Amino acid sequence: MANIWYIQVNRHCNNACHFCSNPSNWNNISYERWLELIDDFIEKKYLGIIFTWWEPTLSSDLAEWIEYANKKGIENRMISNGMMCSSKDYISKLSKSWLKLIHFSVYSCYEKIHDFLTDTPWSWKKLMMSITNALNAWIRVQINTVINHYSENHLDETVRFITRTFPPIKHFVWNNLDPLMMRKTKTAISTLPNFRIFKDPLARAMKFLEASWRTFRVERVPLCYIEWFEWASTETRKIVKDEERIVHFLDERETVRQYWKYWEHDKNKDCKQCSLNSICAWIYKKDDYFSNVNVYPQKLSQERKNIIIKKILK
Numbered sequence: 001m002a003n004i005w006y007i008q009v010n011r012h013c014n015n016a017c018h019f020c021s022n023p024s025n026w027n028n029i030s031y032e033r034w035l036e037l038i039d040d041f042i043e044k045k046y047l048g049i050i051f052t053w054w055e056p057t058l059s060s061d062l063a064e065w066i067e068y069a070n071k072k073g074i075e076n077r078m079i080s081n082g083m084m085c086s087s088k089d090y091i092s093k094l095s096k097s098w099l100k101l102i103h104f105s106v107y108s109c110y111e112k113i114h115d116f117l118t119d120t121p122w123s124w125k126k127l128m129m130s131i132t133n134a135l136n137a138w139i140r141v142q143i144n145t146v147i148n149h150y151s152e153n154h155l156d157e158t159v160r161f162i163t164r165t166f167p168p169i170k171h172f173v174w175n176n177l178d179p180l181m182m183r184k185t186k187t188a189i190s191t192l193p194n195f196r197i198f199k200d201p202l203a204r205a206m207k208f209l210e211a212s213w214r215t216f217r218v219e220r221v222p223l224c225y226i227e228w229f230e231w232a233s234t235e236t237r238k239i240v241k242d243e244e245r246i247v248h249f250l251d252e253r254e255t256v257r258q259y260w261k262y263w264e265h266d267k268n269k270d271c272k273q274c275s276l277n278s279i280c281a282w283i284y285k286k287d288d289y290f291s292n293v294n295v296y297p298q299k300l301s302q303e304r305k306n307i308i309i310k311k312i313l314k
Helices: 030-045 062-071 089-094 111-119 123-136 150-165 187-190 195-213 234-241 270-274 301-311
Strands: 005-007 050-053 075-080 101-107 140-147 171-174 215-219 246-247 255-258
Touching: 005 030, 050 062, 062 075, 062 123, 089 123, 101 215, 111 123, 111 255, 123 140, 140 234, 150 195, 171 195, 195 215, 195 301, 215 234, 234 301
Parallel strands: 005 050, 005 246, 050 075, 075 101, 101 140, 140 171, 171 215
Antiparallel strands: 246 255
16 A cells, blocks of 8 residues: 655645635744654555655755655655746755655646746746756756636647656646635636536546556546546545545644545435446535536446456555
């Protein structure tokens, strides 16, 4: 099992993304509390730790935490918007602390769309500079993309742009929107994606990456929308492999342990007719935000289903 611990080191950001799923509350984790969590993490024998939400680079202790985790033999990485890492001095500091991997959030290959979604001028240019700096510092880079209305029709274009501009990048992750806690402004609501529109561009992106020997994962997208790539579903993989993760939130939730039951959401009646129903998580908050999404029950042989499961377990 590849159990992962996500730790929010702060809850404020230097971007203002319209679809942000963990809005700022200006909380920060103390250095001492972080050490307590790491020790608990070691006892639970988790595989790795991810510094996240919403912008870990704004913490003055980040480099020390990374160095401490490395000394304890813990695989660690971070998710970043790329604003701070546009500084060569800053990325050098992270490199010297032995940070091995950064997930950069790239929302579109088009500068105007990315800057609109982050609600922050120049964020795209800084992000491109950050990716360049990280790769030059021999830090591995992976790309996270939030599937949303404004970039859903060119997911494949974004992938092709990134691989052409930054050939060393080998892994991509698409996350469908988590609308529960995002802003409820008219603009924020307008970012909700249309599943019928993003299905084909996502399929083209996955086919391109597979053909170029790159890897990818998809989160919060039901299996009937990623046909032939069901094995790439983050939730399906966790259900099949019986994985869990712990998320330490900087709000009233605090530490939450998420296991297989967490990955299954309310489903339509038609889902019961689907051969993959038992390993499909369906859509998070469907009735509240995605009520117009259609179901396409899959009729697969047991042999075909076993192939999917074997590909996940290998």
